[in-house]
Amino acid sequence: MTKLRTTLGALLAGSFLATAGMAADGAQDGKSVIFLGADDICEYCAVYNDQIRKMAADKGINLEVVTNKFDAAQQATQVDQAIAKKPDAILMWTIDGTALFPAMRKVQRAGIPLLLIDVQPDQAREDLWVQYSGGNYEERGSKAAQLMVQALDAKGMEKTGGVIMITGMVGQAQTISMTKGFTETLAKLAPEMEILGAQPGNWDTGTSTQAAAGLFTKYGDQIKGVYAAEDIMMQGVLIAAERAGLDPTQMAMIGDGCEPVGIKNIKAGLQYGTVLQSPVDEATFAVQSMVDLFTGAEMPKSVYVPHPMVTAENVDEVCQPWPTK
Amino acid sequence: MSTATLAPSSRLSGLFAPARVQATVIQIATVVMFLLACVSIDNFASAANLSSILYAASTVGIAAVGLASVTISGNLFALSLGATAAFSSIVFIMASGLGVWPALAASLLLGVAFGALQGLVVGWLRCNAIISTIAAGSLIAGLATWVSDGRTVLAEGGPTWLGSGTIVPGVPWQAVLFAAIVIVGEVLMQRTRAGWELRLRGTNPDAAELAGLRVTRMVILSYVLAGAGAAIAGALIAAQSGTGNLRVGADLDFSAIAAMLVGGIAIGGGRGRIIDVASGTLFLAVLTNILLVNNFAYEVQLMVKGLAVLVAVTAGALLARKSR
Amino acid sequence: MTLLKHIAENPLLALRWLLLLAMGTLFTLANAYFLAPGNLYALGETFALLGLVALGLALTMLAGEFDLSGGAMVAVAGLIMLKCGTESALFGLLAALGFGALVGLFNGLVTLKLNVSSLVTTLGVMILLSGFAVWLEGGQAVSFANYDLTDAFNMDWFAVLSPRSTLTIALFVATGLMLAFTRMGRDIIAAGSHRKAATMAGANVPGAIITSFVLSGLFAALAGALLAITLGRASSTFGANLLLQAASAAILGGVALSGGVGRPFGVAIGVLVLAVLNNGLGLIGASSPAILLLNGAVLLIAVLAGGAPAAWLRARLA
Numbered sequence A: 001m002t003k004l005r006t007t008l009g010a011l012l013a014g015s016f017l018a019t020a021g022m023a024a025d026g027a028q029d030g031k032s033v034i035f036l037g038a039d040d041i042c043e044y045c046a047v048y049n050d051q052i053r054k055m056a057a058d059k060g061i062n063l064e065v066v067t068n069k070f071d072a073a074q075q076a077t078q079v080d081q082a083i084a085k086k087p088d089a090i091l092m093w094t095i096d097g098t099a100l101f102p103a104m105r106k107v108q109r110a111g112i113p114l115l116l117i118d119v120q121p122d123q124a125r126e127d128l129w130v131q132y133s134g135g136n137y138e139e140r141g142s143k144a145a146q147l148m149v150q151a152l153d154a155k156g157m158e159k160t161g162g163v164i165m166i167t168g169m170v171g172q173a174q175t176i177s178m179t180k181g182f183t184e185t186l187a188k189l190a191p192e193m194e195i196l197g198a199q200p201g202n203w204d205t206g207t208s209t210q211a212a213a214g215l216f217t218k219y220g221d222q223i224k225g226v227y228a229a230e231d232i233m234m235q236g237v238l239i240a241a242e243r244a245g246l247d248p249t250q251m252a253m254i255g256d257g258c259e260p261v262g263i264k265n266i267k268a269g270l271q272y273g274t275v276l277q278s279p280v281d282e283a284t285f286a287v288q289s290m291v292d293l294f295t296g297a298e299m300p301k302s303v304y305v306p307h308p309m310v311t312a313e314n315v316d317e318v319c320q321p322w323p324t325k
Numbered sequence B: 001m002s003t004a005t006l007a008p009s010s011r012l013s014g015l016f017a018p019a020r021v022q023a024t025v026i027q028i029a030t031v032v033m034f035l036l037a038c039v040s041i042d043n044f045a046s047a048a049n050l051s052s053i054l055y056a057a058s059t060v061g062i063a064a065v066g067l068a069s070v071t072i073s074g075n076l077f078a079l080s081l082g083a084t085a086a087f088s089s090i091v092f093i094m095a096s097g098l099g100v101w102p103a104l105a106a107s108l109l110l111g112v113a114f115g116a117l118q119g120l121v122v123g124w125l126r127c128n129a130i131i132s133t134i135a136a137g138s139l140i141a142g143l144a145t146w147v148s149d150g151r152t153v154l155a156e157g158g159p160t161w162l163g164s165g166t167i168v169p170g171v172p173w174q175a176v177l178f179a180a181i182v183i184v185g186e187v188l189m190q191r192t193r194a195g196w197e198l199r200l201r202g203t204n205p206d207a208a209e210l211a212g213l214r215v216t217r218m219v220i221l222s223y224v225l226a227g228a229g230a231a232i233a234g235a236l237i238a239a240q241s242g243t244g245n246l247r248v249g250a251d252l253d254f255s256a257i258a259a260m261l262v263g264g265i266a267i268g269g270g271r272g273r274i275i276d277v278a279s280g281t282l283f284l285a286v287l288t289n290i291l292l293v294n295n296f297a298y299e300v301q302l303m304v305k306g307l308a309v310l311v312a313v314t315a316g317a318l319l320a321r322k323s324r
Numbered sequence C: 001m002t003l004l005k006h007i008a009e010n011p012l013l014a015l016r017w018l019l020l021l022a023m024g025t026l027f028t029l030a031n032a033y034f035l036a037p038g039n040l041y042a043l044g045e046t047f048a049l050l051g052l053v054a055l056g057l058a059l060t061m062l063a064g065e066f067d068l069s070g071g072a073m074v075a076v077a078g079l080i081m082l083k084c085g086t087e088s089a090l091f092g093l094l095a096a097l098g099f100g101a102l103v104g105l106f107n108g109l110v111t112l113k114l115n116v117s118s119l120v121t122t123l124g125v126m127i128l129l130s131g132f133a134v135w136l137e138g139g140q141a142v143s144f145a146n147y148d149l150t151d152a153f154n155m156d157w158f159a160v161l162s163p164r165s166t167l168t169i170a171l172f173v174a175t176g177l178m179l180a181f182t183r184m185g186r187d188i189i190a191a192g193s194h195r196k197a198a199t200m201a202g203a204n205v206p207g208a209i210i211t212s213f214v215l216s217g218l219f220a221a222l223a224g225a226l227l228a229i230t231l232g233r234a235s236s237t238f239g240a241n242l243l244l245q246a247a248s249a250a251i252l253g254g255v256a257l258s259g260g261v262g263r264p265f266g267v268a269i270g271v272l273v274l275a276v277l278n279n280g281l282g283l284i285g286a287s288s289p290a291i292l293l294l295n296g297a298v299l300l301i302a303v304l305a306g307g308a309p310a311a312w313l314r315a316r317l318a
Helices: A002-021 A043-058 A072-084 A101-109 A123-128 A137-154 A173-189 A205-222 A231-243 A260-267 A279-295 B011-015 B021-040 B047-072 B081-094 B100-124 B129-148 B173-191 B193-203 B205-210 B215-241 B252-263 B274-293 B298-323 C002-009 C011-030 C037-062 C070-084 C089-114 C118-137 C147-153 C163-181 C183-193 C195-200 C205-231 C242-252 C264-283 C288-304 C308-317
Strands: A032-038 A062-068 A089-093 A114-117 A131-134 A161-167 A193-200 A223-228 A252-254 A273-275 A302-304 A309-311 B166-168
Touching: A032 A043, A032 A072, A043 A062, A043 A279, A062 A072, A062 C264, A072 A089, A072 A101, A072 C037, A072 C205, A072 C264, A089 A279, A101 A114, A101 A123, A101 C147, A101 C205, A114 A279, A131 A279, A137 A173, A137 A223, A137 A252, A137 A273, A137 A309, A161 A173, A161 A205, A161 A231, A173 A193, A193 A205, A193 A223, A205 A223, A205 A231, A205 B047, A205 B215, A205 B274, A223 A231, A231 A252, A231 A260, A231 B047, A231 B215, A252 A273, A260 A273, B021 B252, B021 B274, B021 B298, B047 B081, B047 B173, B047 B193, B047 B215, B047 B252, B047 B274, B081 B100, B081 B129, B081 B215, B081 B252, B100 B129, B100 B215, B100 C288, B129 C242, B129 C288, B166 B173, B173 B193, B173 B215, B173 B274, B193 B205, B193 B215, B205 B215, B252 B274, B252 B298, B252 C118, B274 B298, B298 C089, B298 C118, C011 C264, C011 C288, C037 C070, C037 C163, C037 C183, C037 C205, C037 C242, C037 C264, C070 C089, C070 C118, C070 C205, C070 C242, C089 C118, C089 C205, C147 C163, C147 C205, C163 C183, C163 C205, C163 C264, C183 C195, C183 C205, C195 C205, C242 C264, C242 C288, C264 C288
Parallel strands: A032 A062, A032 A089, A089 A114, A114 A131, A131 A302, A161 A193, A161 A223, A223 A252
Antiparallel strands: A273 A309
16 A cells, blocks of 8 residues: 555656646546557557557556458448547558548548558648658668668678569558568669569468578579568578578578567578567657647657667667567 | 269279369379479479478368368368467467477367367257358457467477478478378278268268268367368468467468369368368469469469369369260 | 247347347447447448448359359459549449459359359359459559549438448348349249259249359449449458458358348348447457457357257247
8 A cells, every 4th residue: 555655656746747847748638549550460560559558548548449450441430430439539550551541531521630650641641640650661671672782791792683572461551662662772772683573471471481482492592682571571581591401691681670580580690680660669659649649749740760770780779579468 | 973983993984983083183283283393494393392382282281181071071161270270370389398299289189179169069059160160260369369469479499390300301291291191081081980971971961860870970070170180280380480370371261272172072072082182282382382483473373373273173073074 | 929939930030130239239338439320320331341242142142152252352343443443433333343243154154054063163263353453453552533432432321321331221122122022033042942943943043043143243343342432442452351251241141051041131130240249349449359259259159049059949939
């Protein structure tokens, strides 16, 4: 009991200090926000959902998490539903960059402020939302290309030869953006390198193993580097390379996401690098976005979480292990 | 139409009898396609590529063998295989610290338990087979999500013999396991009383019941086999990658169904052999590999696979009519 | 007593209503917004998409067949709608519907001529169509800039009805009337119940089978085209979850896998059960495992009503 009282005391003192600091601070307390997010079947989403629940509760925001099965049609009906509940704001992880525009127009007409995270739709329509916070898929692809060039330099290899890509699910906006970022940047930095082949890995290790194995059989020695759009897919590439008798340390293996399996492979020297996008960072930004909205702070249209390039040198400081539930 | 009525006149005419012609054609097509690929595609016959075909075939094939017992016994198919494989991959990795065999046993136990429950609902409580397994798939996926919190579980320690070991270069242990399961399944289905009852249940459920066969027990057995097959498939996928998560087995259900049907298992039950499942699986695995090795676009791969299913079944039906 | 008897005779029908009522009550108690017009509108949108695919599938099941290609058709039809509809939306819609009917015709002909289970041939068509969708998409985000049309499809009538849900309800009614009062309807049911007897009795069995597949292709294509207009976007990933849901809804709605049994009204209730369940779970913000577990549980309860426990009940009450 004493302990509880002390904690409460500390909290009260804290909030008092904060209130003294800025007049409108604490305005988010008790506000209701509906978060339209993605299903726990993707690990990143599961961590994100856990984190944003915790962080929003700490700020006193009444956050309701509604998930969909990576289904834009389902999310569009969830927007209708959310509007019916008249929340103070809607926070949306648009499962598809374009398909939710009509739904966003409805939100706008209903006069509910809309905050977006993770997938940034076409900025030409940014009048529809207050702020986007989160990652930049195209930049992630671009960073991966920079890492690949850096890896070739570090390994003392020439910037010629072939590259293969293992992409996300065909048709998804994320896949299209990441591929665009990677190919464009690689063409700029290493114009003599050629993308020999690309196959979808469907964000799955097993599928990626098979896809990479086929490409290794066909192109074998011509391959200087592999870009897999997620570390868990790079794990599949590494398995395929081992089976094909190829030495991954002699290639530029670049993943994405700073995922647990990626950290393991970078430390083992099998994977050269990855690009950080942390679910904790993204959730922190999203909560800040909500607080700014309710406290009336100035809000730029787009806020991006950092996407530092990660190699064995900085993996320990940059890639924090994902919190468990 | 049942295999029991095969003309004993000659072995060759048996192979092309109406009931067997699709299976035989697929077996020949697989061999021809394989040989053509060997001579025309560089590195196709390399140990690395052969093992990659066999890895892909082993996981889908083992699930398809289990599934075939459900189909042959007359219950169309089960749609809970993917979810079972996902849960099994998580259990396998969680238990992998105890060693490969205990982990495999834990996965198997999970598959058998889920299979038995579905068998009870379909066989004993006489419920609709499709919806029961869709419901089971949803429940199993829910439990797996709850147990794993949506997280990927990583194996401690390095690769194991089951995950990456080969018996000779080009033939992984997983393929040996697949072959063993096919042989055991073939013997069980063709040479034992249980197998005979299972096939008869598929040919004519009412007659089987009237004849006093152990129909309920056979249906339960078929789902136990399906659950076990899916669980082993999940464990093998997990062993390969050292990871287990909810995405494992995402397209296992329809891959296994396609492999089985291409091989010549009749969807209506009663007709087809376990060995046909193996040839159907290998046919699709070799085809997929050829498409991948030639770096064909994903859409082309899908369209060719769809066409292969259509052509195999069409050819089977037309040839069966001709030779009748 | 008559009510009890009625329930005993058709336990699945009673259970569907009971499930619907129970879920409606529970969700209303859990969240007052369940009955808010906006939420009912959302429910109608879910009903429209799933309902059309389930209705088409149910028609093929009635005729003793099974069309697995409906989910993939939704993706393809959406892409055709937007790709061909850039100049004239009507042309895009007609192209999508025409394609749906053509694939349905193909499914029907293959099934008839080859005498193979349509479960097998439509599986091939399903895989083929998903590849075709990816090809149509060509690695680009296919979208629709005609927001006037999109807005028109996103408007509401009496606060709860959308053009899509209204059209879907109308098609359910029309299909029900067709089955009950036209020769073709009776032929479809006859083809599914006793195909040989029906042929001997002079029913047009081939026509019935082809009609059911063409309608199934048409309905799925319509669902896909309307979805594309409503979202202003088409993608090869759309419709991925629809096939299993549509099969569940149809069987839940009392359509027998063996053919010849079932009514569009029942299918509508089956679709509503699933739509209400997922709408309600979304409304109360259920967690991912809870959504999966409850979906499984509801299907399991429904399926038990069709099996031995229901037969036991029927025997006790008869």
